[in-house]
Amino acid sequence: MAKLKIALYWAASCGGCEIATLAIGDKILKLAEVADIVFWPVGIDVKYADVEKMPDQSIDVCLFNGAIRTSENEHIAKLLRAKSKIMIAYGSCAYEGCIPGLANFYNRQMIFDRAYIETPTTDNPKKIYPQTKVKVPEGELEIPEFYDTVKTLAQTVDVDYFVPGCPPEEKTTWLALEALIEGKLPPKGTVISHSVKALCEECPRTREEKKVKKFYRPYEIIPDPEKCLLEQGLLCYGIATRGGCGALCPQANMPCTGCYGPVEGVVDQGAHFLSALASIIDSNEPEEIQKIIDDIPDPAGTFYRYSLPDSLLRRARIK
Amino acid sequence: MNNFEPKIVAFCCNWCSYAGADLAGTSRIQYSPNIRVIRVMCSGRVNPLFVLKALSIGADGVLILGCHPGDCHYIEGNYKTLRRIPLLKKMLQQLGIEEERVRLEWVSASEGAKFAEVANSFTQTIRNLGSNSSGPFKQNSEEEKDG
Numbered sequence: 001m002a003k004l005k006i007a008l009y010w011a012a013s014c015g016g017c018e019i020a021t022l023a024i025g026d027k028i029l030k031l032a033e034v035a036d037i038v039f040w041p042v043g044i045d046v047k048y049a050d051v052e053k054m055p056d057q058s059i060d061v062c063l064f065n066g067a068i069r070t071s072e073n074e075h076i077a078k079l080l081r082a083k084s085k086i087m088i089a090y091g092s093c094a095y096e097g098c099i100p101g102l103a104n105f106y107n108r109q110m111i112f113d114r115a116y117i118e119t120p121t122t123d124n125p126k127k128i129y130p131q132t133k134v135k136v137p138e139g140e141l142e143i144p145e146f147y148d149t150v151k152t153l154a155q156t157v158d159v160d161y162f163v164p165g166c167p168p169e170e171k172t173t174w175l176a177l178e179a180l181i182e183g184k185l186p187p188k189g190t191v192i193s194h195s196v197k198a199l200c201e202e203c204p205r206t207r208e209e210k211k212v213k214k215f216y217r218p219y220e221i222i223p224d225p226e227k228c229l230l231e232q233g234l235l236c237y238g239i240a241t242r243g244g245c246g247a248l249c250p251q252a253n254m255p256c257t258g259c260y261g262p263v264e265g266v267v268d269q270g271a272h273f274l275s276a277l278a279s280i281i282d283s284n285e286p287e288e289i290q291k292i293i294d295d296i297p298d299p300a301g302t303f304y305r306y307s308l309p310d311s312l313l314r315r316a317r318i319k
Numbered sequence: 320m321n322n323f324e325p326k327i328v329a330f331c332c333n334w335c336s337y338a339g340a341d342l343a344g345t346s347r348i349q350y351s352p353n354i355r356v357i358r359v360m361c362s363g364r365v366n367p368l369f370v371l372k373a374l375s376i377g378a379d380g381v382l383i384l385g386c387h388p389g390d391c392h393y394i395e396g397n398y399k400t401l402r403r404i405p406l407l408k409k410m411l412q413q414l415g416i417e418e419e420r421v422r423l424e425w426v427s428a429s430e431g432a433k434f435a436e437v438a439n440s441f442t443q444t445i446r447n448l449g450s451n452s453s454g455p456f457k458q459n460s461e462e463e464k465d466g
Contacts, residue, residue, distance in 0.1 A: 283402070
């Protein structure tokens with residue numbers, strides 16, 4: 001059998017997903033037996049122009065991590081889609097927008113103002129902003145355009161599979177790779193994880209009745225290591241998050257933040273968490289309810305920490 | 320925007336508010352025609368998702384109408400709504416959507432007149448706020464990248 005051809009790419013991401021692909025450890029040898037990596041900006045020296053020369057559909061699988069933030073991200077996403085038989089949104093940024101997607105609370109101008117003018121360490125008296133084209137003595141230079149809104153990969157090109165996680169756990173990555181190597185592919189559109197249910201299903205903590213009088217931020221309390229974190233007033237996202245990671249954060253006494261995305265069949269993870277969270281508030285008095293809600297300083301940023309671009313509203317409206 | 324007619328979605332619980340809306344109709348009380356009623360079994364059935372969905376596809380305002388506290392057919396469904404809506408409003412403000420675009424009211428089966436009054440005053444509120452799709456953000460627009 002001919003070796004599989006694999007491409008890996010990073011768009012708007014932190015690089016954690018690149019490390020997560022390596023976290024499969026010695027299984028990478030198994031991967032090397034059956035697959036050749038044909039494009040991987042972090043690891044091998046293959047230029048964009050080389051990819052452009054490849055015939056369409058000549059790459060078997062593309063593991064694409066990172067959100068779509070610039071024209072370069074979009075261009076390469078479209079290029080790799082054309083060259084690849086299977087496109088996988090690998091990791092939360094490509095899947096849902098993730099942390100780069102939180103920029104959707106602002107627009108390009110606000111982000112540029114902050115980054116190039118307002119930051120205390122910036123000295124830019126002429127207020128120079130990045131331009132997509134600049135003339136210098138040697139000729140014209142071009143840099144990618146910075147978009148107003150961060151998009152997910154699936155909002156940009158057709159995506160075959162999604163691998164959740166920020167970054168995906170080793171076993172989740174391997175689950176996807178194994179399916180590829182063995183040719184046992186799930187139906188198109190599948191979110192590849194060991195679980196379709198909520199994280200609470202695999203969390204070892206004891207659950208009793210969920211009634212909360214006060215919400216805490218993680219630094220405010222040292223939680224009981226046995227009891228459900230949500231019942232202790234921490235915003236643990238497990239009830240609205242797909243399992244498959246093994247509930248690692250709750251086992252380290254930290255609340256789940258929701259990086260594996262919504263459970264199967266759910267659109268808009270944030271709205272579902274809001275719904276579930278608000279209903280466990282232990283009060284029927286509007287004033288008291290308001291007071292309890294005041295303990296959550298940033299609901300939108302907390303509920304959509306990983307999924308703002310993939311949510312129904314996609315971004316904040318800027319007046 | 321003189322000819323702006325707000326599109327308003329009203330989720331009415333089956334047991335109280337929908338009957339209240341019905342009473343407004345059978346009593347021939349005139350109220351704003353901007354209200355589109357959607358019957359749900361309980362105001363507690365109104366997942367905040369429904370509100371976001373309505374706002375994201377063109378509703379200018381969303382009303383959630385349920386039984387008065389203590390009167391819920393399912394004992395405490397409306398208490399869940401009572402807790403969800405303030406949190407939803409707080410989140411909507413962060414997303415640049417005025418909290419006044421979402422309102423929770425209690426309308427019993429006997430309160431046809433109150434239903435009409437709520438419909439009218441909410442329509443006026445939204446009329447004053449203007450269209451929800453105004454402003455630079457256009458949902459799903461291909462041009463948005465040109466900002």
